[in-house]
Amino acid sequence: MDDLLLNPYQKASLATVLHMFEEDLRQTDTCLDGRQADGILYRRQLHLSPAWRAVVRQLISSTLDEIATLAGKLGLEQEVEDPAGMIIA
Amino acid sequence: MSDLLNSSQRTSLFVTLRDFEKSLRRVESLMDSTEANGILFRPRLSISAEKRAQAHQKISAALDQIQELSRLFAFDTEEQDIARLIRSEMSSHWANLLDSRSRKLKRYGNVYPQLAENLDAYILSLSKIALSLATLFEENSS
Numbered sequence: 001m002d003d004l005l006l007n008p009y010q011k012a013s014l015a016t017v018l019h020m021f022e023e024d025l026r027q028t029d030t031c032l033d034g035r036q037a038d039g040i041l042y043r044r045q046l047h048l049s050p051a052w053r054a055v056v057r058q059l060i061s062s063t064l065d066e067i068a069t070l071a072g073k074l075g076l077e078q079e080v081e082d083p084a085g086m087i088i089a
Numbered sequence: 090m091s092d093l094l095n096s097s098q099r100t101s102l103f104v105t106l107r108d109f110e111k112s113l114r115r116v117e118s119l120m121d122s123t124e125a126n127g128i129l130f131r132p133r134l135s136i137s138a139e140k141r142a143q144a145h146q147k148i149s150a151a152l153d154q155i156q157e158l159s160r161l162f163a164f165d166t167e168e169q170d171i172a173r174l175i176r177s178e179m180s181s182h183w184a185n186l187l188d189s190r191s192r193k194l195k196r197y198g199n200v201y202p203q204l205a206e207n208l209d210a211y212i213l214s215l216s217k218i219a220l221s222l223a224t225l226f227e228e229n230s231s
Contacts, residue, residue: 009197013206017189019129021182021219023229026127026176028222031171039114040156041107041164046171048226056225063218068128071213078128081121082135 006074016074022067025060032057094162103164110155113148116172120144172226178224 005016031046031052038044048056068075093103120141121131133140158164187193188214191205 005201005207006194009178010200013194013197014189015129017185018183019127020134021186021215022127024175024178024182028175031175036100038166039107039110040152040159040181041103041110041168042167042169043167044171048172052225053176054144056222058186059222062126063215066211066215070208070215071128071203073211079130079197080133083122083132084135 007072011074011076014074015071015079018067018076019079028057029057029060082089102158102162103167106155106164107167108160110152113151115129117148176223176226179219179226183216183223184218186219199211200211 031044033050034046119132120134136144190209191200194200194204
């Protein structure tokens with residue numbers, strides 16, 4: 001179905017938008033758990049009640065399910081990315 | 090030692106060191122996150138275990154030096170509001186998702202008539218979630 005619905009450029013554009021959204025959802029989830037270590041010169045604070053954290057966590061989980069469904073429907077493939085590229089940049 | 094710098098010099102040095110520290114910790118996180126598996130991405134670090142260990146050592150040494158400079162110049166720890174960053178990111182995703190509806194994909198070529206019914210409902214749903222997350226972090230963070 002994917003190749004009938006999207007040309008390669010449209011497919012690449014959609015994959016990029018959804019990939020970035022997914023990464024930030026997962027990063028937000030990490031912040032909710034307080035797994036972001038404090039630095040020497042900065043400290044990251046998230047003032048959100050435990051009840052709201054639970055709401056957001058549930059929302060993120062269901063959103064990732066939606067992204068997975070859409071990716072499957074459109075045949076968007078998992079991209080292997082090399083963090084070394086980002087480190088050099 | 091802190092009186093060796095005027096206010097502007099102090100701010101400049103602080104920002105430089107803080108941003109360097111952020112980058113160092115980001116690199117550490119990237120090197121450690123190669124087991125994480127997303128839906129649309131899978132990190133795979135191409136450098137050897139030996140070079141990775143060397144990088145960890147250098148980062149650790151750099152962080153020690155930042156710690157020492159911070160102590161010498163009596164820099165305070167800056168508090169950063171993550172909610173603001175999340176609001177900004179989610180607002181950006183909301184706009185990008187709306188730009189991915191079928192009619193907007195015309196800029197990349199002809200759009201198949203069946204695309205709208207297969208794509209737009211998902212995209213609209215995801216964009217609404219991005220906006221609701223931006224709003225939630227605005228309304229519920231103190």
